[in-house]
Amino acid sequence: MFIGSYAITMDAKGRMAIPAKVRDTLASVCEGRLVVTAHTEERCLLVYPEPQWLDLQPKIEALPNIHRKARRMQRLLLGYATPLELDGNGxxxxPQTLRDYASLEKKLMLIGQGKKLELWSESGWRQELDTGDDDESMPEEMLSLSL
Incomplete structure (x- = not known):
């Protein structure tokens, strides 16, 4: 559903215009209703169409919170989850808490990830592109969970 990358801007109040191509898809998939939350591994935000989030949320809640990584994942994904709706201008x-988490300022990058989008600061996105992978082990339950 969501592919491509888009350079966008955010105003001083924290409003950002969704590109028309993405906005059209969001209108057809979720009538402009989104859930935005923190990414668990990088300092960016995850943007889900509301139906995708509603499918994912029970899976996050069902993770075994006895494991520290699973608990952290739940705290970030559920704790920062914020329902939002596109206004009449797209x-x-x-919210400030989400902007602070991802260090978002004026220049942003919106990155399509299939069923969801990622929202990065422009500088954070460039740094991510230049950073190599670190091979960290994860619990089996998390490997089977597609975020």
Whole structure:
């Protein structure tokens, strides 16, 4: 559903205009209703169409929170989850807590990831592209969970 990358801007109030191509897809998939939350491994935000989030949320809640990584995942994904809706101009207002988490300022990158999008600061995205992978082991339950 969501592919491509888009350079976008955010105003001083935290509003950002969703590109028309993405906005059209969001309108057809979720009538402009989104859930935005923190990424668990990188300092960016995950943007889900509401139906995708509603499918994913029970899986996150069902993770075995006895494991520290699973607990952290739940805290970030559920704790930062914020329902949002596109306004009449195709904009969304990001709460300050989400902007702070991802160090978002004026210049942003919106990155399609299939069923969801990622929202990065422009500098954070460039740094991510230049960073190599680290091979960290994860619990089997997390490997089977597609975020």
């Amino acid at each position: 904009r969304v207002l990001l």
